[in-house]
Amino acid sequence: MVPAYVGLGANLGDALATLRAAVAALQSLPGVAAARASAVYRTAPFDAAGPDFLNAVVRLECRHTAHELFEQLRAIEHAHGRQRPYRHAPRTLDLDLLLWGDAQISTADLIVPHPRMHQRAFVLVPLAELAPCVKIPGQGELAPLLATAAGQPIERTGERLY
Template identity: 50%
Template sequence: MTATRALVALGSNLGDRAGHLLGAVAALARRPEVRLAGLSRIYETVPVGPAGQGPYLNAVLAVETGLGPLELLEVLLAIERAHGRVRRERWGPRTLDLDLLDFGGRVLERPGLSLPHPRLHERAFVLVPLAEVAPDWRHPLLGATATELLAKLDRSGVQPWEPAY
């Protein structure tokens, strides 16, 4: 199996937010064609989208996979559904959101999948954990690293998350 490195953003703002994120990581770890290669810390972030939403928990996961990008996307969508994800409104609240950010540096435009993720360079809630797990990752279209892209953004709405015991 030739493995490709992929980067996946994880987010949740409904229900057991941390449980949804960690459940998604565990589900991917159980896949024989996926190997976990790195996981950022979990961050609590200000929501983007319709007003009245609760804060998100976000993280980024690096994996090595023998799947193709569309196959990996199908796995991610199945994990979302298993966690009760229902797509109602764009940027609305969700139990689990798994976005394929990058797949081996490929540039790809297909229905339902754009690589690299089209807005990742504009979002501190993606770039803070991405720069932690893959600081030297280079945006295939912009040429800048995750760290360089993050330096251009306000990251005040992204804070390390501490569980309440």
């Protein structure tokens, strides 16, 4: 079993309901034995316009490969109407494979750790809730990364995903 962390975000439609449905879909994936979710956070779009995002992070225990999980994440996004008209476009659902154990993966379609996660409070804050001592391969410990993202506004909503 490999621990995997997935970032969730949505800012179109009923974002909270979509995130809850995405977590349910993640929990029901073949090869996933356990799932835990952070609280839900509200953030302004990063380098883009549009409504605020709801974000969270989920920790999974997986039996399959990172690429298999990545393909399953894409399928869940697609099932929730995800479109990619341009970079940083508003979205019904965004699922990012943040971490795959302590692996570093770089292929044409998948980069793990997610290449910008260490710069984004909307990833680091919910990740710290689930795994405060996690080390991000190639970036180091979480605490100093959180400090560098401290100026980015993020609000805990009080909502849970299950």
